[in-house]
Amino acid sequence: xxxxxxxxxxxxxxxxxxxxxxxxxxxxxxxxxxxxxxxxxxxxxxxxxxxxxxxxxxxxxxxxxxxxxxxxxxxxxxxxxxxxxx
Numbered sequence: 425x426x427x428x429x430x431x432x433x434x435x436x437x438x439x440x441x442x443x444x445x446x447x448x449x450x451x452x453x454x455x456x457x458x459x460x461x462x463x464x465x466x467x468x469x470x471x472x473x474x475x476x477x478x479x480x481x482x483x484x485x486x487x488x489x490x491x492x493x494x495x496x497x498x499x500x501x502x503x504x505x506x507x508x509x510x
Contacts (some may be wrong), residue, residue, distance in 0.1 A: 433457075433461060463486070463490070466486060466489060467482075467486055470482050470485050470486060470489075
């Protein structure tokens with residue numbers, strides 16, 4: 425079975441940074457790329473869990489998922505339940 429482009433990109437992202445790449449800017453780019461990969465994985469996963477939904481419904485579901493993440497102050501109480509405090 426061949427690896428998808430998304431999986432190959434994620435595998436590339438999780439490789440340790442080399443000494444020449446050890447900078448704040450590179451770490452930020454890595455964090456943003458990993459966030460993008462996570463969103464892409466959820467975007468691919470949602471249609472499998474909701475096969476009868478159209479693209480607009482999946483997009484709305486993805487947006488709701490993004491809005492309900494722990495970084496959102498409205499949902500930050502979930503972080504306290506996990507034992508993490510901001």
